[in-house]
Amino acid sequence: MTRAIIEMKNVVKSFGLFMALHGVDLQVKEGEIVVVIGPSGSGKSTLIRCINQLEEHNGGEIIVDGAEVSHDRKSTVLTEVGMVFQSFNLFPHMTVLRNVALGPVRVRGLSWAEAEERAQRLLARVGLADQAPKYPAQLSGGQQQRVGIARALAMEPKVLLFDEPTSALDPEMVGEVLDVMQQLAKTGVTMVVVTHEMGFARRVADRVVFMDGGRIVEEGPPDVIFNAPRDPRLRSFLQAVLSH
Amino acid sequence: MITNIEVLPVMSIFDTFLNWKVFVQTLPLLLSGLTTTLTLGVTAIALGFIGGLVLALLRLYARSPLRQITVAYIDVFRSIPILVLLVVIYYALPFVGLRLSPFGAAASALSLVSAAYSAEIFRAGIEAVPKGQFEAARALGLSPWRRMSDVVLPQALRIVIPPITSNSINVMKDTALASVVAMPDLLKQATQAQALAANPTPLISAAVIYILILMPLVRLVGVFEKRLAVRGR
Numbered sequence: 001m002t003r004a005i006i007e008m009k010n011v012v013k014s015f016g017l018f019m020a021l022h023g024v025d026l027q028v029k030e031g032e033i034v035v036v037i038g039p040s041g042s043g044k045s046t047l048i049r050c051i052n053q054l055e056e057h058n059g060g061e062i063i064v065d066g067a068e069v070s071h072d073r074k075s076t077v078l079t080e081v082g083m084v085f086q087s088f089n090l091f092p093h094m095t096v097l098r099n100v101a102l103g104p105v106r107v108r109g110l111s112w113a114e115a116e117e118r119a120q121r122l123l124a125r126v127g128l129a130d131q132a133p134k135y136p137a138q139l140s141g142g143q144q145q146r147v148g149i150a151r152a153l154a155m156e157p158k159v160l161l162f163d164e165p166t167s168a169l170d171p172e173m174v175g176e177v178l179d180v181m182q183q184l185a186k187t188g189v190t191m192v193v194v195t196h197e198m199g200f201a202r203r204v205a206d207r208v209v210f211m212d213g214g215r216i217v218e219e220g221p222p223d224v225i226f227n228a229p230r231d232p233r234l235r236s237f238l239q240a241v242l243s244h
Numbered sequence: 245m246i247t248n249i250e251v252l253p254v255m256s257i258f259d260t261f262l263n264w265k266v267f268v269q270t271l272p273l274l275l276s277g278l279t280t281t282l283t284l285g286v287t288a289i290a291l292g293f294i295g296g297l298v299l300a301l302l303r304l305y306a307r308s309p310l311r312q313i314t315v316a317y318i319d320v321f322r323s324i325p326i327l328v329l330l331v332v333i334y335y336a337l338p339f340v341g342l343r344l345s346p347f348g349a350a351a352s353a354l355s356l357v358s359a360a361y362s363a364e365i366f367r368a369g370i371e372a373v374p375k376g377q378f379e380a381a382r383a384l385g386l387s388p389w390r391r392m393s394d395v396v397l398p399q400a401l402r403i404v405i406p407p408i409t410s411n412s413i414n415v416m417k418d419t420a421l422a423s424v425v426a427m428p429d430l431l432k433q434a435t436q437a438q439a440l441a442a443n444p445t446p447l448i449s450a451a452v453i454y455i456l457i458l459m460p461l462v463r464l465v466g467v468f469e470k471r472l473a474v475r476g477r
Contacts, residue, residue, distance in 0.1 A: 054379050079385035089380035093398045102394060103384040155384065 002029045005065055005159055005190050006051060012059035013046055020046040022214040023060065028159070028192060033185045035201040035222075036194045038211035039237060044194045047211065048161045051192070052081045065158055079107050082152030086164040088144045090136040096123065096147050097132040103155045115154070122150040126180050142173030146180055153184075160184070162193040198241055202226055210234045266445040270437035274449055277433030278457075284347060284429060285416040288354035292415060293408070295355060296362020301392070303367055314363075321360035327421050329353045334425040350422035350429075358415045365407045369400035406468040413461050417454070430454065 006028040013021040020043045028034050036044045049055040051062060056071040063069070067077045090099050100119035104110040110118070123129050126146040128139075136144055145165055152160055162181065166174045178200050185191060185204045195201065201208050201222055208225040210218045210233075218231045229235045302314040321329075334349040344352065373396050381391040423432035434450035 052383055054383065078383075081383075083380075083383035085376060085380060085383075087376050089374075089376035091377065091380070091395055093402070103386070106387070106390045106394065107385040151384070 002031060004028065004063075005030045006192070007063040008047075008051070008060065009063075010060040011047075011050060011057050011062060013043075013050055013055060013057045020214050021050070021057070024214075024216055026209065026216060028190060030158075031188045031190055033191045033204055033206045034193070034209060035205035035207075036192065036209045036211060037196070037198070037201060037237075038217075042211040043214040044211050045163055046214075048083075048163055048192055048194055051159075051161060052078050052083055054083075079155060080158040082155055082157035082160045084145070084148050084152050084160065084162045084165050086167050088136070088141070088148045088168070090144055090147055090151070092136050094135075095132065096128070096134055096136065096139070099136065099147060100151045100154045103151065107155065119150070119154055122153050123147070125153075125183075126150050127176075140173060141169045142176045145169065145173075145177045149177075149180055149184070157189075159190045159192065162191065162195065164194050164196065166195065166197060196241065198226070198238075210237070212237070261444055261448050263441075263443050263445040266437075266441045266443045267449055270434075270441060270446045270449070273433045273437050274430060274446060274453065277428055277430035277450075278453060280347075280428055280433075281416075281419050281430040282457075284350055284354070284419045284422060284427070285412075287351050288358055288415050288419070289412045291351070291355035292358025292362050292411075295359030297366050299359055299363035300366035300370065303363060304370060305388075318360045318363050321357050322364070324357070326353055326357050326418050327424065329357065330421055330425060346422065346425045346427035349425055350419065350427050353421075354415055354418055357418075358411060361411050361414075362408065365404050365411060366400065368407075369404035370396060372403050373399045403472070406465050406472060409461060409465045409468065413458055413465070416458060416461075420454075 004027045006026070008024055008026040010023045010025060011021055012019070012023055024043075024047060026034075026047070036047060038044050046055055050057045051064065051069075053069055053071055061068060064077050065080050069077050090096075091102070094102065097116055097119050100122055101110075101112065101115035104115040104118060105112055108115075120129065120132060123132055126149055128143060128146055128150070131139060131143060131147075136147065139147065148165075165181070166177050169177065174197070178197060181191070181193070181200070182204050193200075193205075203222075205222045207219060208222050209216055210225065210229075210231070212233045218225065218229065218234050225234070226238065229238055299314055299318060302310060303318065306314060330349060330353040333344060333353050334346070337344065377395055377399065378391065381395040386394065419429055420431040422429050423435065426432065428436075430450050430453060434446045437446035438444050
């Protein structure tokens with residue numbers, strides 16, 4: 001029996017008067033690929049931002065790798081959680097190689113030589129071995145996002161969070177990023193992916209979670225979610241995104 | 245009598261304000277004053293830079309009482325005229341047993357004020373770094389100190405190069421106030437030389453020296469600003 005690596009129990013998050021999460025329960029097992037879908041403003045980004053405490057939840061419990069996370073105690077557990085951002089957020093003043101090597105040096109205590117060797121290996125894995133000495137601004141969006149993935153992987157996290165990783169990309173670059181993510185999914189790393197890419201959800205997800213209005217409305221394996229949706233909100237959402 | 249009036253103005257401009265002999269005689273004195281001015285300016289700029297950075301971080305990230313104290317410091321030292329502060333430090337503090345040399349008093353006054361101005365510049369620079377950079381640094385698990393030193397400050401410092409250079413020019417100019425507390429800076433030496441030579445040429449020379457030293461820096465700010473504007477587009 002694989003154990004749960006993320007456990008969210010009745011998690012509540014509000015921004016002032018606006019309730020972004022209305023008591024969400026979610027379990028993610030080790031090695032599982034969970035894809036979160038839903039309309040904008042449904043709370044999907046807030047959900048994964050609470051997991052690594054970029055947002056502080058107001059109620060409920062979040063347990064990552066057996067330890068409860070909170071805003072002040074977060075540092076120890078949360079180095080096991082990697083994050084890939086919609087807007088890449090690479091460090092513009094560092095080379096690509098440094099971007100990837102920084103975390104392992106500062107947090108894991110590797111030497112620069114060891115970390116850069118690891119970084120070089122990961123850059124090769126995302127198909128960017130020859131871009132290492134460049135600066136982020138010299139790369140295309142798709143390449144930057146692949147560096148973002150390599151940077152998250154360099155920490156050897158137990159969980160990888162993706163916050164709409166392809167939403168800021170030109171259409172022709174979406175494929176290269178999704179390919180890298182699909183390769184990654186085969187390696188056994190736990191992934192929670194917020195995305196609008198329904199094709200990716202269908203092909204790669206072990207489980208699809210549909211959110212609306214700050215709640216998880218329906219979840220299940222991709223063929224059930226996409227072929228036999230029960231909730232009317234999920235049905236109309238799928239109709240809207242799949243019809244074009 | 246009438247011919248005198250016609251000839252004298254042309255002669256007297258050179259004799260009075262641009263007297264070559266007086267210039268050559270008093271130049272060594274002026275140059276020693278310039279050394280003092282530069283030493284004072286560089287000291288105050290460096291201390292103001294470090295102090296400003298510390299104040300900016302305290303203002304942004306310190307806990308409650310300390311943060312308010314920092315805000316109060318910044319407001320007070322941005323409000324007080326430097327000349328007043330200098331006079332207070334030099335003439336009032338001895339009454340409580342704190343007697344500073346003219347250089348010490350001037351360096352303190354200039355850096356206390358410069359730190360307050362620099363703090364606001366650094367704060368603006370840190371706040372101009374995109375939120376995503378802070379988040380990416382946190383998501384990597386970097387400690388608060390490392391987030392600052394590795395990710396935020398290198399970017400913030402680049403942003404504040406023009407206003408910090410501008411502030412440094414102001415500090416350099418304000419060093420002239422130190423002549424009030426008898427510090428032998430460029431202006432003080434120039435007035436001294438003027439008295440000795442009974443001729444204002446040293447004052448003109450001093451003015452020209454200030455301009456020659458500072459004008460390249462003024463130009464540099466323009467270049468920085470233009471480069472930043474191009475990159476920002």
